[in-house]
Amino acid sequence: MAYRFITADTVDAVTTLAIARPDKLNALTPNVFAELNTAIDASLDEGARAIVLTGEGRAFSSGADLMPDGAGYEGLPEDLGDILEQHYNPFILRLMALPVPVITAMNGPAVGAGLALALAGDVVVAARSAYLLLAFVNIGLVPDAGATWLVARSAGRARAMEMALLGEKMTAADAQTIGLVTRVVDDETVLAEAQSIAARLAKGAGKAIGMIRAQVNHAVDASLVDVLTNECVNQRKAGFTEDFREALAAFGEKRVPVFKGR
Template identity: 60%
Template sequence: MTDYRFIKVSRAGDVVTIALNRPEKLNALTPALFGELGDAVERAVAEGARALVLTGEGRFFCSGADIAPDGAGYEGLPEDLGELLDAAYNPFARQLAALEIPVVSALNGPCAGAGMSIALAGDIVVMGEGAYLLLAFVNIGLVPDAGATWLVARSAGRARALEMALLGERMGAQEARAAGLVTRVVPDDAVLAHAQELAARLAAGPTRAMGLIRRQVAFALEQGFEATLDVERDNQSIAGRSGDFAEAIKAFAEKRKPQFSGF
Protein backbone atom coordinates (compact mmCIF):
# COMPACT_ATOMS: atom_id res chain seq x y z
CA MET A 1 0.00 0.00 0.00
CA THR A 2 1.07 3.62 -0.55
CA ASP A 3 2.79 5.37 2.37
CA TYR A 4 1.04 8.49 3.64
CA ARG A 5 1.97 11.10 6.21
CA PHE A 6 -1.40 11.76 7.83
CA ILE A 7 -3.33 8.52 7.35
CA LYS A 8 -2.68 4.79 7.58
CA VAL A 9 -3.98 2.36 4.97
CA SER A 10 -4.16 -1.42 5.27
CA ARG A 11 -5.88 -4.16 3.33
CA ALA A 12 -7.28 -7.55 4.31
CA GLY A 13 -8.82 -9.41 1.40
CA ASP A 14 -11.22 -7.06 -0.36
CA VAL A 15 -11.51 -4.67 2.61
CA VAL A 16 -9.37 -1.54 2.82
CA THR A 17 -9.10 0.21 6.20
CA ILE A 18 -8.19 3.90 6.21
CA ALA A 19 -7.27 5.44 9.55
CA LEU A 20 -6.79 9.12 10.30
CA ASN A 21 -3.28 9.23 11.73
CA ARG A 22 -2.61 12.43 13.64
CA PRO A 23 -3.20 11.06 17.16
CA GLU A 24 -1.10 13.79 18.75
CA LYS A 25 -3.59 16.28 17.25
CA LEU A 26 -6.62 14.08 17.97
CA ASN A 27 -6.76 13.40 14.22
CA ALA A 28 -7.67 17.02 13.48
CA LEU A 29 -8.38 17.70 9.82
CA THR A 30 -6.21 19.70 7.42
CA PRO A 31 -6.33 20.15 3.63
CA ALA A 32 -3.31 17.88 3.29
CA LEU A 33 -5.06 15.15 5.27
CA PHE A 34 -8.14 15.45 3.06
CA GLY A 35 -5.88 15.16 0.01
CA GLU A 36 -4.46 11.91 1.32
CA LEU A 37 -7.92 10.59 2.18
CA GLY A 38 -9.19 11.29 -1.32
CA ASP A 39 -6.16 9.66 -2.90
CA ALA A 40 -6.41 6.59 -0.66
CA VAL A 41 -10.09 6.05 -1.44
CA GLU A 42 -9.47 6.46 -5.17
CA ARG A 43 -6.60 3.99 -5.07
CA ALA A 44 -8.58 1.48 -3.03
CA VAL A 45 -11.39 1.46 -5.59
CA ALA A 46 -8.97 1.29 -8.52
CA GLU A 47 -7.22 -1.69 -6.93
CA GLY A 48 -10.46 -3.63 -6.54
CA ALA A 49 -11.50 -3.03 -2.93
CA ARG A 50 -15.13 -4.02 -2.34
CA ALA A 51 -15.62 -2.30 1.03
CA LEU A 52 -13.97 0.46 3.06
CA VAL A 53 -13.53 1.02 6.79
CA LEU A 54 -12.87 4.53 8.10
CA THR A 55 -11.40 4.91 11.59
CA GLY A 56 -8.91 6.91 13.64
CA GLU A 57 -5.63 6.21 15.39
CA GLY A 58 -5.37 6.88 19.11
CA ARG A 59 -8.15 7.90 21.48
CA PHE A 60 -10.19 10.10 19.09
CA PHE A 61 -11.86 9.30 15.80
CA CYS A 62 -11.50 12.97 14.87
CA SER A 63 -11.67 16.27 16.76
CA GLY A 64 -12.72 18.26 13.69
CA ALA A 65 -10.78 20.92 11.83
CA ASP A 66 -7.29 21.83 12.96
CA ILE A 67 -7.71 25.52 13.76
CA ALA A 68 -4.12 26.28 14.85
CA PRO A 69 -0.84 26.53 12.89
CA ASP A 70 1.58 23.75 13.69
CA GLY A 71 4.89 25.34 12.75
CA ALA A 72 5.55 22.58 10.25
CA GLY A 73 3.90 23.95 7.14
CA TYR A 74 0.26 24.08 8.23
CA GLU A 75 -0.85 27.70 8.50
CA GLY A 76 -4.20 27.14 10.21
CA LEU A 77 -7.57 28.20 8.88
CA PRO A 78 -7.78 30.74 6.03
CA GLU A 79 -9.81 33.94 6.17
CA ASP A 80 -12.49 32.55 3.83
CA LEU A 81 -13.63 29.24 5.26
CA GLY A 82 -16.04 28.70 2.37
CA GLU A 83 -13.09 28.46 0.01
CA LEU A 84 -11.53 25.86 2.30
CA LEU A 85 -14.72 23.79 2.15
CA ASP A 86 -14.81 23.99 -1.64
CA ALA A 87 -11.15 23.04 -1.93
CA ALA A 88 -10.85 20.21 0.61
CA TYR A 89 -13.86 19.21 2.67
CA ASN A 90 -16.68 19.07 0.14
CA PRO A 91 -14.80 17.17 -2.59
CA PHE A 92 -14.17 14.35 -0.12
CA ALA A 93 -17.77 14.37 1.11
CA ARG A 94 -18.93 14.06 -2.50
CA GLN A 95 -16.38 11.35 -3.21
CA LEU A 96 -17.69 9.21 -0.35
CA ALA A 97 -21.30 9.74 -1.38
CA ALA A 98 -20.60 8.70 -4.97
CA LEU A 99 -18.75 5.48 -4.16
CA GLU A 100 -19.88 2.23 -5.75
CA ILE A 101 -18.77 0.22 -2.71
CA PRO A 102 -20.05 0.28 0.90
CA VAL A 103 -18.35 2.21 3.70
CA VAL A 104 -18.26 1.24 7.39
CA SER A 105 -17.28 3.86 9.96
CA ALA A 106 -15.50 2.66 13.11
CA LEU A 107 -15.81 5.36 15.77
CA ASN A 108 -13.01 4.33 18.10
CA GLY A 109 -13.42 7.51 20.15
CA PRO A 110 -14.96 10.98 20.28
CA CYS A 111 -16.04 12.50 17.02
CA ALA A 112 -16.53 16.25 16.61
CA GLY A 113 -17.11 18.91 13.98
CA ALA A 114 -16.30 17.89 10.42
CA GLY A 115 -14.96 14.63 11.81
CA MET A 116 -18.57 13.83 12.67
CA SER A 117 -19.49 14.56 9.05
CA ILE A 118 -16.96 12.00 7.85
CA ALA A 119 -18.08 9.44 10.41
CA LEU A 120 -21.80 9.70 9.66
CA ALA A 121 -21.14 9.41 5.93
CA GLY A 122 -20.57 5.69 6.47
CA ASP A 123 -23.33 3.32 5.39
CA ILE A 124 -22.97 1.44 8.66
CA VAL A 125 -21.59 3.30 11.70
CA VAL A 126 -20.08 1.30 14.59
CA MET A 127 -19.48 3.36 17.72
CA GLY A 128 -17.57 2.59 20.90
CA GLU A 129 -19.46 2.76 24.19
CA GLY A 130 -17.17 5.49 25.50
CA ALA A 131 -17.26 7.64 22.37
CA TYR A 132 -19.42 10.68 21.77
CA LEU A 133 -20.64 12.87 18.91
CA LEU A 134 -20.34 16.65 19.04
CA LEU A 135 -21.54 19.27 16.56
CA ALA A 136 -18.99 21.66 17.99
CA PHE A 137 -19.26 24.39 15.37
CA VAL A 138 -21.49 26.75 17.36
CA ASN A 139 -19.00 26.69 20.23
CA ILE A 140 -16.53 28.60 18.07
CA GLY A 141 -19.07 30.72 16.20
CA LEU A 142 -19.35 28.57 13.07
CA VAL A 143 -22.02 26.49 11.33
CA PRO A 144 -22.03 22.74 10.61
CA ASP A 145 -20.25 21.82 7.39
CA ALA A 146 -18.97 18.94 5.23
CA GLY A 147 -22.51 17.55 5.05
CA ALA A 148 -23.21 17.43 8.79
CA THR A 149 -26.45 19.43 8.47
CA TRP A 150 -27.92 17.01 5.92
CA LEU A 151 -26.62 13.87 7.59
CA VAL A 152 -27.92 14.72 11.06
CA ALA A 153 -31.24 16.20 9.95
CA ARG A 154 -32.00 13.26 7.65
CA SER A 155 -31.07 10.70 10.28
CA ALA A 156 -32.31 12.26 13.51
CA GLY A 157 -34.87 14.81 12.31
CA ARG A 158 -35.20 18.59 12.46
CA ALA A 159 -35.66 18.95 16.22
CA ARG A 160 -32.67 16.85 17.18
CA ALA A 161 -30.47 18.40 14.49
CA LEU A 162 -31.26 21.90 15.74
CA GLU A 163 -30.69 20.92 19.37
CA MET A 164 -27.30 19.42 18.56
CA ALA A 165 -26.23 22.29 16.31
CA LEU A 166 -27.47 25.14 18.52
CA LEU A 167 -26.35 23.82 21.91
CA GLY A 168 -23.10 22.18 20.87
CA GLU A 169 -23.38 19.47 23.51
CA ARG A 170 -21.92 15.98 23.52
CA MET A 171 -24.13 13.03 22.59
CA GLY A 172 -23.14 9.65 24.00
CA ALA A 173 -23.11 6.41 22.08
CA GLN A 174 -26.41 4.97 23.32
CA GLU A 175 -28.22 8.25 22.71
CA ALA A 176 -26.68 8.47 19.24
CA ARG A 177 -27.98 5.02 18.40
CA ALA A 178 -31.44 5.84 19.77
CA ALA A 179 -31.44 8.99 17.61
CA GLY A 180 -30.66 6.95 14.50
CA LEU A 181 -27.24 8.52 13.95
CA VAL A 182 -25.18 5.36 14.41
CA THR A 183 -25.96 1.74 13.67
CA ARG A 184 -24.26 -0.27 16.38
CA VAL A 185 -22.65 0.35 19.77
CA VAL A 186 -19.97 -2.07 20.97
CA PRO A 187 -17.24 -2.10 23.65
CA ASP A 188 -14.49 0.39 22.88
CA ASP A 189 -11.85 -2.28 22.34
CA ALA A 190 -14.05 -4.14 19.84
CA VAL A 191 -14.98 -1.25 17.51
CA LEU A 192 -12.45 -1.76 14.74
CA ALA A 193 -12.69 -5.55 14.69
CA HIS A 194 -16.49 -5.40 14.56
CA ALA A 195 -16.42 -2.84 11.75
CA GLN A 196 -13.93 -4.88 9.77
CA GLU A 197 -16.05 -8.01 10.20
CA LEU A 198 -19.06 -6.15 8.83
CA ALA A 199 -16.98 -4.79 5.96
CA ALA A 200 -15.73 -8.28 5.11
CA ARG A 201 -19.33 -9.47 4.99
CA LEU A 202 -20.24 -6.59 2.68
CA ALA A 203 -17.18 -7.21 0.51
CA ALA A 204 -18.31 -10.78 -0.04
CA GLY A 205 -21.70 -9.60 -1.24
CA PRO A 206 -23.09 -8.42 -4.59
CA THR A 207 -21.02 -5.25 -4.90
CA ARG A 208 -22.80 -3.82 -7.92
CA ALA A 209 -26.19 -4.14 -6.25
CA MET A 210 -24.79 -2.49 -3.11
CA GLY A 211 -23.57 0.48 -5.13
CA LEU A 212 -27.03 0.83 -6.63
CA ILE A 213 -28.59 0.56 -3.17
CA ARG A 214 -26.38 3.40 -1.87
CA ARG A 215 -27.51 5.71 -4.66
CA GLN A 216 -31.10 4.56 -4.46
CA VAL A 217 -31.43 5.37 -0.76
CA ALA A 218 -29.81 8.79 -1.26
CA PHE A 219 -32.27 9.49 -4.08
CA ALA A 220 -35.24 8.39 -1.99
CA LEU A 221 -34.27 10.84 0.75
CA GLU A 222 -34.65 13.71 -1.69
CA GLN A 223 -37.45 12.59 -4.03
CA GLY A 224 -41.04 11.45 -3.82
CA PHE A 225 -42.56 7.97 -3.93
CA GLU A 226 -43.37 7.94 -7.65
CA ALA A 227 -39.88 9.05 -8.65
CA THR A 228 -38.35 6.46 -6.35
CA LEU A 229 -40.43 3.72 -7.97
CA ASP A 230 -38.90 4.66 -11.31
CA VAL A 231 -35.36 4.59 -9.92
CA GLU A 232 -35.99 1.20 -8.32
CA ARG A 233 -37.21 -0.10 -11.66
CA ASP A 234 -34.17 1.22 -13.51
CA ASN A 235 -31.72 -0.10 -10.96
CA GLN A 236 -33.43 -3.48 -10.88
CA SER A 237 -32.96 -3.74 -14.65
CA ILE A 238 -29.23 -3.20 -14.13
CA ALA A 239 -28.95 -5.56 -11.17
CA GLY A 240 -30.99 -8.23 -12.94
CA ARG A 241 -28.39 -8.40 -15.70
CA SER A 242 -25.43 -8.70 -13.33
CA GLY A 243 -23.23 -11.73 -12.93
CA ASP A 244 -23.99 -11.77 -9.22
CA PHE A 245 -27.71 -12.19 -9.84
CA ALA A 246 -27.00 -15.00 -12.30
CA GLU A 247 -24.81 -16.65 -9.67
CA ALA A 248 -27.55 -16.29 -7.04
CA ILE A 249 -30.07 -18.03 -9.31
CA LYS A 250 -27.60 -20.81 -10.06
CA ALA A 251 -26.76 -21.23 -6.36
CA PHE A 252 -30.45 -21.40 -5.48
CA ALA A 253 -30.98 -24.19 -7.99
CA GLU A 254 -27.93 -26.03 -6.68
CA LYS A 255 -28.97 -25.47 -3.03
CA ARG A 256 -25.76 -23.72 -2.00
CA LYS A 257 -24.65 -20.29 -0.86
CA PRO A 258 -23.87 -17.93 -3.76
CA GLN A 259 -20.28 -16.85 -4.34
CA PHE A 260 -20.56 -13.24 -5.44
CA SER A 261 -17.81 -11.74 -7.60
CA GLY A 262 -18.98 -8.16 -7.46
CA PHE A 263 -19.89 -7.95 -11.16
Protein backbone atom coordinates in the same frame (compact mmCIF):
# COMPACT_ATOMS: atom_id res chain seq x y z
CA MET B 1 2.43 3.70 -0.61
CA ALA B 2 3.64 5.65 2.41
CA TYR B 3 1.37 8.31 3.87
CA ARG B 4 2.11 11.05 6.37
CA PHE B 5 -1.31 11.89 7.80
CA ILE B 6 -3.24 8.62 7.37
CA THR B 7 -2.63 4.88 7.27
CA ALA B 8 -4.05 2.46 4.73
CA ASP B 9 -4.21 -1.33 4.95
CA THR B 10 -6.02 -3.77 2.68
CA VAL B 11 -6.94 -7.32 3.70
CA ASP B 12 -9.18 -9.55 1.58
CA ALA B 13 -10.71 -6.70 -0.45
CA VAL B 14 -11.37 -4.54 2.63
CA THR B 15 -9.33 -1.35 2.90
CA THR B 16 -9.04 0.24 6.35
CA LEU B 17 -8.19 3.93 6.29
CA ALA B 18 -7.26 5.65 9.55
CA ILE B 19 -6.65 9.34 10.11
CA ALA B 20 -3.23 9.26 11.77
CA ARG B 21 -2.82 12.50 13.70
CA PRO B 22 -3.47 11.18 17.20
CA ASP B 23 -1.52 14.00 18.83
CA LYS B 24 -4.05 16.43 17.30
CA LEU B 25 -7.04 14.11 17.94
CA ASN B 26 -7.07 13.43 14.20
CA ALA B 27 -7.95 17.01 13.31
CA LEU B 28 -8.73 17.52 9.63
CA THR B 29 -6.61 19.45 7.15
CA PRO B 30 -6.47 19.62 3.33
CA ASN B 31 -3.50 17.23 3.50
CA VAL B 32 -5.64 14.65 5.30
CA PHE B 33 -8.32 14.82 2.60
CA ALA B 34 -5.70 14.67 -0.16
CA GLU B 35 -4.17 11.51 1.28
CA LEU B 36 -7.57 9.91 1.88
CA ASN B 37 -8.48 10.57 -1.76
CA THR B 38 -5.20 9.07 -2.96
CA ALA B 39 -5.66 6.00 -0.76
CA ILE B 40 -9.23 5.51 -1.95
CA ASP B 41 -8.08 5.68 -5.58
CA ALA B 42 -5.36 3.12 -4.88
CA SER B 43 -7.67 0.78 -3.01
CA LEU B 44 -10.30 0.80 -5.75
CA ASP B 45 -7.64 0.22 -8.41
CA GLU B 46 -6.46 -2.79 -6.41
CA GLY B 47 -9.96 -4.23 -6.24
CA ALA B 48 -11.16 -3.19 -2.78
CA ARG B 49 -14.85 -3.92 -2.35
CA ALA B 50 -15.42 -2.21 1.00
CA ILE B 51 -13.80 0.60 2.97
CA VAL B 52 -13.50 1.11 6.73
CA LEU B 53 -12.81 4.63 7.96
CA THR B 54 -11.51 5.23 11.49
CA GLY B 55 -9.05 7.29 13.53
CA GLU B 56 -5.87 6.45 15.41
CA GLY B 57 -5.61 6.86 19.16
CA ARG B 58 -8.45 8.03 21.39
CA ALA B 59 -10.48 10.08 18.88
CA PHE B 60 -12.21 9.50 15.58
CA SER B 61 -11.72 13.15 14.63
CA SER B 62 -11.89 16.45 16.49
CA GLY B 63 -12.95 18.25 13.31
CA ALA B 64 -11.12 20.99 11.47
CA ASP B 65 -7.62 21.82 12.65
CA LEU B 66 -7.89 25.42 13.80
CA MET B 67 -4.17 26.09 14.17
CA PRO B 68 -0.98 25.69 12.09
CA ASP B 69 0.78 22.41 12.77
CA GLY B 70 4.34 23.04 11.63
CA ALA B 71 4.00 20.27 9.02
CA GLY B 72 2.95 22.27 6.01
CA TYR B 73 -0.48 23.27 7.28
CA GLU B 74 -0.89 27.03 7.68
CA GLY B 75 -4.17 26.96 9.55
CA LEU B 76 -7.63 28.04 8.43
CA PRO B 77 -7.92 30.65 5.67
CA GLU B 78 -9.59 34.00 6.28
CA ASP B 79 -12.48 32.93 4.03
CA LEU B 80 -13.68 29.64 5.52
CA GLY B 81 -15.93 29.00 2.53
CA ASP B 82 -12.83 28.45 0.40
CA ILE B 83 -11.56 25.47 2.39
CA LEU B 84 -15.04 23.94 2.40
CA GLU B 85 -15.49 24.33 -1.36
CA GLN B 86 -12.03 23.03 -2.19
CA HIS B 87 -11.60 20.18 0.29
CA TYR B 88 -14.40 19.29 2.71
CA ASN B 89 -17.42 19.32 0.42
CA PRO B 90 -15.83 17.44 -2.50
CA PHE B 91 -14.60 14.71 -0.16
CA ILE B 92 -17.98 14.21 1.54
CA LEU B 93 -19.70 14.06 -1.86
CA ARG B 94 -17.13 11.58 -3.12
CA LEU B 95 -17.50 9.39 -0.05
CA MET B 96 -21.27 9.26 -0.50
CA ALA B 97 -20.93 8.42 -4.21
CA LEU B 98 -18.38 5.62 -3.97
CA PRO B 99 -19.33 2.34 -5.72
CA VAL B 100 -18.34 0.36 -2.60
CA PRO B 101 -19.78 0.45 0.94
CA VAL B 102 -18.15 2.61 3.61
CA ILE B 103 -18.19 1.51 7.25
CA THR B 104 -17.08 3.97 9.91
CA ALA B 105 -15.45 2.73 13.10
CA MET B 106 -16.06 5.61 15.50
CA ASN B 107 -13.34 4.71 17.97
CA GLY B 108 -13.73 7.92 19.98
CA PRO B 109 -15.16 11.45 19.85
CA ALA B 110 -16.46 12.67 16.49
CA VAL B 111 -16.61 16.45 16.66
CA GLY B 112 -17.62 19.12 14.15
CA ALA B 113 -16.65 18.08 10.64
CA GLY B 114 -15.39 14.85 12.21
CA LEU B 115 -19.02 14.11 13.12
CA ALA B 116 -20.01 14.56 9.48
CA LEU B 117 -17.22 12.23 8.38
CA ALA B 118 -18.36 9.57 10.86
CA LEU B 119 -22.04 9.81 9.91
CA ALA B 120 -21.24 9.63 6.18
CA GLY B 121 -20.65 5.89 6.62
CA ASP B 122 -23.30 3.45 5.46
CA VAL B 123 -22.97 1.62 8.78
CA VAL B 124 -21.64 3.53 11.79
CA VAL B 125 -20.07 1.38 14.51
CA ALA B 126 -19.33 3.40 17.65
CA ALA B 127 -17.24 2.63 20.70
CA ARG B 128 -19.23 2.74 23.90
CA SER B 129 -17.11 5.62 25.23
CA ALA B 130 -17.38 7.67 22.03
CA TYR B 131 -19.53 10.75 21.67
CA LEU B 132 -20.82 13.12 18.99
CA LEU B 133 -20.55 16.88 19.25
CA LEU B 134 -21.67 19.67 16.92
CA ALA B 135 -19.30 22.16 18.49
CA PHE B 136 -19.57 24.90 15.87
CA VAL B 137 -21.85 27.21 17.87
CA ASN B 138 -19.34 27.18 20.72
CA ILE B 139 -16.80 28.99 18.52
CA GLY B 140 -19.25 31.19 16.62
CA LEU B 141 -19.54 29.05 13.48
CA VAL B 142 -22.22 26.96 11.78
CA PRO B 143 -22.25 23.21 11.05
CA ASP B 144 -20.48 22.28 7.82
CA ALA B 145 -19.22 19.29 5.79
CA GLY B 146 -22.81 18.09 5.46
CA ALA B 147 -23.36 17.71 9.22
CA THR B 148 -26.66 19.63 9.04
CA TRP B 149 -28.06 17.30 6.38
CA LEU B 150 -26.70 14.10 7.90
CA VAL B 151 -28.09 14.78 11.37
CA ALA B 152 -31.43 16.26 10.26
CA ARG B 153 -32.13 13.47 7.78
CA SER B 154 -31.27 10.72 10.26
CA ALA B 155 -32.59 12.13 13.54
CA GLY B 156 -35.06 14.82 12.46
CA ARG B 157 -35.24 18.61 12.64
CA ALA B 158 -35.78 18.86 16.40
CA ARG B 159 -32.72 16.80 17.31
CA ALA B 160 -30.56 18.52 14.70
CA MET B 161 -31.60 21.92 16.01
CA GLU B 162 -30.89 20.93 19.61
CA MET B 163 -27.46 19.52 18.80
CA ALA B 164 -26.49 22.50 16.62
CA LEU B 165 -27.78 25.24 18.93
CA LEU B 166 -26.68 23.84 22.30
CA GLY B 167 -23.36 22.35 21.25
CA GLU B 168 -23.54 19.57 23.82
CA LYS B 169 -22.00 16.11 23.76
CA MET B 170 -24.20 13.17 22.78
CA THR B 171 -23.18 9.71 23.96
CA ALA B 172 -22.87 6.85 21.53
CA ALA B 173 -25.81 5.12 23.20
CA ASP B 174 -28.05 8.17 22.80
CA ALA B 175 -26.90 8.58 19.21
CA GLN B 176 -27.91 4.99 18.50
CA THR B 177 -31.32 5.56 20.10
CA ILE B 178 -32.12 8.46 17.76
CA GLY B 179 -30.74 6.77 14.66
CA LEU B 180 -27.39 8.49 14.14
CA VAL B 181 -25.28 5.46 15.01
CA THR B 182 -25.94 1.93 13.81
CA ARG B 183 -24.18 -0.14 16.46
CA VAL B 184 -22.51 0.50 19.82
CA VAL B 185 -19.86 -1.97 20.94
CA ASP B 186 -17.10 -2.24 23.54
CA ASP B 187 -14.21 0.09 22.83
CA GLU B 188 -11.71 -2.66 22.19
CA THR B 189 -13.91 -4.33 19.55
CA VAL B 190 -15.07 -1.33 17.50
CA LEU B 191 -12.56 -1.68 14.66
CA ALA B 192 -12.90 -5.46 14.48
CA GLU B 193 -16.70 -5.14 14.32
CA ALA B 194 -16.51 -2.58 11.52
CA GLN B 195 -14.02 -4.71 9.60
CA SER B 196 -16.22 -7.78 10.04
CA ILE B 197 -19.19 -5.95 8.54
CA ALA B 198 -17.02 -4.66 5.70
CA ALA B 199 -15.69 -8.17 5.02
CA ARG B 200 -19.23 -9.50 4.81
CA LEU B 201 -20.20 -6.79 2.33
CA ALA B 202 -17.01 -7.29 0.32
CA LYS B 203 -18.12 -10.87 -0.34
CA GLY B 204 -21.56 -9.75 -1.44
CA ALA B 205 -23.08 -8.78 -4.77
CA GLY B 206 -20.92 -5.73 -5.40
CA LYS B 207 -22.89 -4.17 -8.24
CA ALA B 208 -26.14 -4.41 -6.28
CA ILE B 209 -24.52 -3.09 -3.11
CA GLY B 210 -23.19 -0.06 -4.97
CA MET B 211 -26.61 0.64 -6.43
CA ILE B 212 -28.31 0.14 -3.05
CA ARG B 213 -26.19 2.78 -1.33
CA ALA B 214 -26.82 5.25 -4.18
CA GLN B 215 -30.52 4.37 -4.20
CA VAL B 216 -30.98 4.94 -0.47
CA ASN B 217 -29.08 8.25 -0.57
CA HIS B 218 -31.26 9.35 -3.50
CA ALA B 219 -34.45 8.34 -1.70
CA VAL B 220 -33.75 10.67 1.22
CA ASP B 221 -34.60 13.72 -0.88
CA ALA B 222 -36.77 12.23 -3.63
CA SER B 223 -40.51 11.83 -4.15
CA LEU B 224 -42.13 8.39 -4.21
CA VAL B 225 -42.51 8.64 -7.99
CA ASP B 226 -38.79 9.39 -8.37
CA VAL B 227 -37.87 6.57 -6.02
CA LEU B 228 -40.01 4.07 -7.90
CA THR B 229 -38.43 5.15 -11.18
CA ASN B 230 -34.93 4.87 -9.75
CA GLU B 231 -35.67 1.43 -8.29
CA CYS B 232 -36.88 0.26 -11.70
CA VAL B 233 -33.76 1.52 -13.45
CA ASN B 234 -31.46 -0.09 -10.91
CA GLN B 235 -33.37 -3.37 -10.82
CA ARG B 236 -33.12 -3.62 -14.58
CA LYS B 237 -29.34 -3.23 -14.33
CA ALA B 238 -29.08 -5.66 -11.41
CA GLY B 239 -31.06 -8.27 -13.28
CA PHE B 240 -28.37 -8.45 -15.97
CA THR B 241 -25.40 -8.87 -13.61
CA GLU B 242 -23.31 -12.00 -13.25
CA ASP B 243 -23.98 -11.90 -9.50
CA PHE B 244 -27.72 -12.28 -10.03
CA ARG B 245 -27.20 -15.18 -12.41
CA GLU B 246 -24.90 -16.78 -9.84
CA ALA B 247 -27.54 -16.28 -7.14
CA LEU B 248 -30.17 -18.01 -9.27
CA ALA B 249 -27.82 -20.92 -10.00
CA ALA B 250 -26.89 -21.24 -6.34
CA PHE B 251 -30.56 -21.22 -5.32
CA GLY B 252 -31.32 -24.03 -7.75
CA GLU B 253 -28.31 -26.01 -6.59
CA LYS B 254 -29.04 -25.35 -2.90
CA ARG B 255 -25.63 -23.82 -2.18
CA VAL B 256 -24.25 -20.49 -1.03
CA PRO B 257 -23.65 -18.10 -3.95
CA VAL B 258 -20.12 -16.93 -4.72
CA PHE B 259 -20.36 -13.33 -5.80
CA LYS B 260 -17.66 -11.60 -7.85
CA GLY B 261 -19.02 -8.08 -7.92
CA ARG B 262 -19.82 -8.25 -11.61
